[in-house]
Structure formats: structure tokens, C-alpha cells
Amino acid sequence: MTSPVRTFLAPMRARSADEPHRVSTPLELFFDLCFVVAVAQAALPLHHSIAEHHVGHGLYGYLTVFFAIWWAWMNFTWFASAYDTDDDVYRITTLVQIAGALVLAAGVEAAFERTDFLVITVGYVIMRLALVSQWLRAARSDPPRRATAYRYAVGVTAVQVLWLLRLLIPHDSPWITPAFVALAILELAVPVWAEAAPGGPTTYHPHHITERYGLFTIIVLGEAVLSATVAFQSAFDEGEHEFPLISLAISGIVIVFALWWTYFDRSAHNLITRLRTSLMWGYGHYFIFAAAAAVGAGIGVNVDYATHHAEISRTVAAYAIAVPVAVYLFFVWLLHIRPHQRGLLLATYPVGVVLCLLTPLVPGSVEVLAVLLVVLVAVNSMGARRVPDPIA
Incomplete structure (x- = not known):
């Protein structure tokens, strides 16, 4: 099978919404x-x-x-x-x-x-x-x-x-x-x-859209990975703050891993088959993307605090991570998780969001936040295996 020859200017006709093997280019x-x-x-x-x-x-x-x-x-x-x-x-x-x-x-x-x-x-x-x-x-x-x-x-x-x-x-x-x-x-x-024009909506491809959003989520989470790497580097460069920075770096990596897991735990392509839900799903990702990138900024703030380069309290530094994590979790739950959940599992993410916002009030807040996210992922993963997916 030969590949089609690319032209300088081809007719821009609408692609099929159920085109097979539609992936990012x-x-x-x-x-x-x-x-x-x-x-x-x-x-x-x-x-x-x-x-x-x-x-x-x-x-x-x-x-x-x-x-x-x-x-x-x-x-x-x-x-x-x-x-x-x-x-x-x-x-x-x-x-x-x-x-x-x-x-x-x-x-x-x-x-x-x-x-x-x-x-x-x-x-x-x-x-x-x-x-x-x-x-x-x-x-x-x-x-x-x-x-x-x-x-x-x-x-x-x-x-x-x-x-x-x-x-x-x-x-x-x-x-x-x-x-x-x-x-x-x-x-x-x-x-x-x-x-809403008389000709009807555009023929977006649900699988393609969810893949594109997933790839951009990975990109913005990469900001947090970079910040955690900086924490490791700072730990080796600043001997007197080595333990707090290593603990922060490990906790930051665990947090990023958990955020990745929550987003990709369930497929979302079957949630955007109608225009109204597609718009809500697409617009709601502003908060997911912005929060994910802000987690990286929050980890960077905590590196500055641990090395005494920040002019803020420990609580403010902890909230710099806890708030974007809470926002991220809430909107991932709202857009991705909630349609799949039933029973007590439906409350795990809202409860987790509240607990995230309380972690800055306790010692070792970033480490506590990392443990909380691991528990949240574990509970939902085990619960999802027991309960059939209502969307499937």
C-alpha cells in the first residue's frame, strides 16, 4: 500500500468523525x-x-x-x-x-x-x-x-x-x-x-481529541517533573539542606506520578460524543492544564523555601503545591472520573480535594500530600476493578 502524495494546496474537506487509526501527527x-x-x-x-x-x-x-x-x-x-x-x-x-x-x-x-x-x-x-x-x-x-x-x-x-x-x-x-x-x-x-450554524457542527474525532488532550497533559506535568529534578540537583549542590530537598524531590515525583495516573486511569473519548458535553469537557481542561503546570511552580517555591531563598512561611509554600493539586484533582474527577463512578467511590475525589487543602496545616505537608495521593489512586484503582464501568 503506497502513501498518498502530499500536494501544495489540497481541498480542505471535513474528515470523518469515526475514521479508523486517527492519531496525532x-x-x-x-x-x-x-x-x-x-x-x-x-x-x-x-x-x-x-x-x-x-x-x-x-x-x-x-x-x-x-x-x-x-x-x-x-x-x-x-x-x-x-x-x-x-x-x-x-x-x-x-x-x-x-x-x-x-x-x-x-x-x-x-x-x-x-x-x-x-x-x-x-x-x-x-x-x-x-x-x-x-x-x-x-x-x-x-x-x-x-x-x-x-x-x-x-x-x-x-x-x-x-x-x-x-x-x-x-x-x-x-x-x-x-x-x-x-x-x-x-x-x-x-x-x-x-x-450552532445551520450546517451543523464540525466533525471532530473523539479518540483523536482525547489523545491530543492527554499529550498536552503530559507536557504540562513535565513542568513538575523538571522542578522535582531541580530539587534533586539542589540537594547535591547544597549539603546543609540535603535531606529536606531529597524528601521534597521524592514527594514531588510521587505527586506527579499520581496526577498522571488519575488523568489516564479511564478513557474519555465516549464522554465527548455530543456538542454540549464536548464544549464543557474541552473548556474544563483549562483548569487541569493550568493547575498541572502550577504544580511545577509550587515545587520550585518549596525548593526556594527549603534553601532559605523564599520570603514566605512554610504554610504559604505548602499551599503553593496543595492548591494546584486540589484544583487538578477536582476537575479531573469532574470531567473524567465522575461519569464512571458509582456508590461510595463517587465521594473519594471530593474528600481527597478537601484533605489536600488541609495538608499545609500539618508538619511535612508535601510528604503527607504525596501519601494522600497514593492512597487516593490505590482506593480508586481497587474499587474500579470491582465495579463495572457504567459508560462502557
């Missing part, structure tokens, strides 16, 4: 890899802000920057699931989106330190307008869903104009945050409006 994997840079650039200032006791400022900057990263990644992912032609123009347009992500990453420091959103906005708009060109191609080649594609193109373009106009608002204006919230809501509303 090398271009999509490269796209994700380049987004690692943007994720790392967002997590680093959060780490420093918490360590310097500027928690509110750091959290605000992180959540706003991460929204831009996540939203651009998510829109490309769902578009590619329906219209990936892998012709030359498609590849070039995707590479332009990657370039936009790198520009965005370059502007993260200015956004955090000086509330200067020029570079980060330009990078974001580059990513979004490149996708608009893809939607216009889809509108030309896919007559049944032409109205849907045009709605995406018009909606995305209009919001990008508004993002650029937001740059005219002074950095210290009280309107800067309400303007961001309003534009973020408009961004979220575009797919809802577009997918």
Missing part, C-alpha cells in the same frame, strides 16, 4: 513541543512571584497568560481534528501559529513585570489570525459546513481586533482587567455560536 506533536516554551515561560514568573510573597499579582498574571496559551492550543487542536489535510499550505500555516506562540512566550516577562501586553498580544493575534485563514479554506472546500467555518472566521477576527484595541487602555487603568474578562468570554462564545 508529527506536526501536531511538534506544535505541542513548541508550546512547552510558552508554558514554561508562564510558570516561571508564577514561581518567583509566590516565593517573593506577591501571590495575588503572580496568580493574576499566570491565569491570564495561560488562558492565551491554552485557548490558542485548543482551537488548533479541534480544528485539526476536523480538517487536517497535511498539505504544504496547512503545514506552513501551522508553523506560523507556532511562531506566534514563541512571540507570545517572549512577551510573558513584560506582561508579568511591567503589565506590558504588547508583545504577548501580538503573538496571540498571529496565532489566531493564522487559524482564521484555515477556517476560510475550510469554508471554501466544505460546502455543508460553510456557515460554521465562516462564523469561526468572522468571530475570531472580530475578537482579535478587540484584543488589539485593548492595547490602547493604559496599563494602570482599572478597566484593563474587566476588558480582559469580557474578551475572554467572547473568545469562549465564538465556538458556541459557530457550532
Whole structure:
């Protein structure tokens, strides 16, 4: 069987939602890899802000920057699931989106330190307008869903104009945050409006989508793995803090392993077969992705605390890990685990979330958190083997 010959410009027809052997492409994997840079650039200032006791400022900057990263990644992912032609123009347009992500990453420091959103906005708009060109191609080649594609193109373009106009608002204006919230809501509303077009929704592939989300989850968890590695390195470099840092590093690795386990314990492709549930599932991952990357920042904060380089208390340092872990667990349970659970197992994750938020109040909080997550994984794994999956 010979491989099809790639052309410079192929018709961008909708791919089948039940296409067999639909997996992530090398271009999509490269796209994700380049987004690692943007994720790392967002997590680093959060780490420093918490360590310097500027928690509110750091959290605000992180959540706003991460929204831009996540939203651009998510829109490309769902578009590619329906219209990936892998012709030359498609590849070039995707590479332009990657370039936009790198520009965005370059502007993260200015956004955090000086509330200067020029570079980060330009990078974001580059990513979004490149996708608009893809939607216009889809509108030309896919007559049944032409109205849907045009709605995406018009909606995305209009919001990008508004993002650029937001740059005219002074950095210290009280309107800067309400303007961001309003534009973020408009961004979220575009797919809802577009997918309701008379031509019907796009033909995303459930297996492909869940694989793409799983791969990005691994990427953001990689930030925590990196931070745990730094803890090991610091333990060998700083002899006087060796034991606390080794304990932190081991606990951090266990926490990351447990977070990976909870996400991939059950398949989610059968949960996104309808538009409404797909939107909720896709949008809810903002909290999973942001929390996973923030766990890495939290481990970094605790390394600074253990080496006396942080200006915060032990409790604040512990919450830097406990809060993102709790947020991650809650949304993984809400989106992935809850539909599969019955009986007493249904309460294990909510109880675990509450206990996570209490761990900073006890000595050895990070180690206690790691043990708690191991118990949570063990209880749910054993319970899942006894109870048939109601979704299957």
C-alpha cells in the first residue's frame, strides 16, 4: 500500500468523525513541543512571584497568560481534528501559529513585570489570525459546513481586533482587567455560536481529541517533573539542606506520578460524543492544564523555601503545591472520573480535594500530600476493578 502524495494546496474537506487509526501527527506533536516554551515561560514568573510573597499579582498574571496559551492550543487542536489535510499550505500555516506562540512566550516577562501586553498580544493575534485563514479554506472546500467555518472566521477576527484595541487602555487603568474578562468570554462564545450554524457542527474525532488532550497533559506535568529534578540537583549542590530537598524531590515525583495516573486511569473519548458535553469537557481542561503546570511552580517555591531563598512561611509554600493539586484533582474527577463512578467511590475525589487543602496545616505537608495521593489512586484503582464501568 503506497502513501498518498502530499500536494501544495489540497481541498480542505471535513474528515470523518469515526475514521479508523486517527492519531496525532508529527506536526501536531511538534506544535505541542513548541508550546512547552510558552508554558514554561508562564510558570516561571508564577514561581518567583509566590516565593517573593506577591501571590495575588503572580496568580493574576499566570491565569491570564495561560488562558492565551491554552485557548490558542485548543482551537488548533479541534480544528485539526476536523480538517487536517497535511498539505504544504496547512503545514506552513501551522508553523506560523507556532511562531506566534514563541512571540507570545517572549512577551510573558513584560506582561508579568511591567503589565506590558504588547508583545504577548501580538503573538496571540498571529496565532489566531493564522487559524482564521484555515477556517476560510475550510469554508471554501466544505460546502455543508460553510456557515460554521465562516462564523469561526468572522468571530475570531472580530475578537482579535478587540484584543488589539485593548492595547490602547493604559496599563494602570482599572478597566484593563474587566476588558480582559469580557474578551475572554467572547473568545469562549465564538465556538458556541459557530457550532450552532445551520450546517451543523464540525466533525471532530473523539479518540483523536482525547489523545491530543492527554499529550498536552503530559507536557504540562513535565513542568513538575523538571522542578522535582531541580530539587534533586539542589540537594547535591547544597549539603546543609540535603535531606529536606531529597524528601521534597521524592514527594514531588510521587505527586506527579499520581496526577498522571488519575488523568489516564479511564478513557474519555465516549464522554465527548455530543456538542454540549464536548464544549464543557474541552473548556474544563483549562483548569487541569493550568493547575498541572502550577504544580511545577509550587515545587520550585518549596525548593526556594527549603534553601532559605523564599520570603514566605512554610504554610504559604505548602499551599503553593496543595492548591494546584486540589484544583487538578477536582476537575479531573469532574470531567473524567465522575461519569464512571458509582456508590461510595463517587465521594473519594471530593474528600481527597478537601484533605489536600488541609495538608499545609500539618508538619511535612508535601510528604503527607504525596501519601494522600497514593492512597487516593490505590482506593480508586481497587474499587474500579470491582465495579463495572457504567459508560462502557
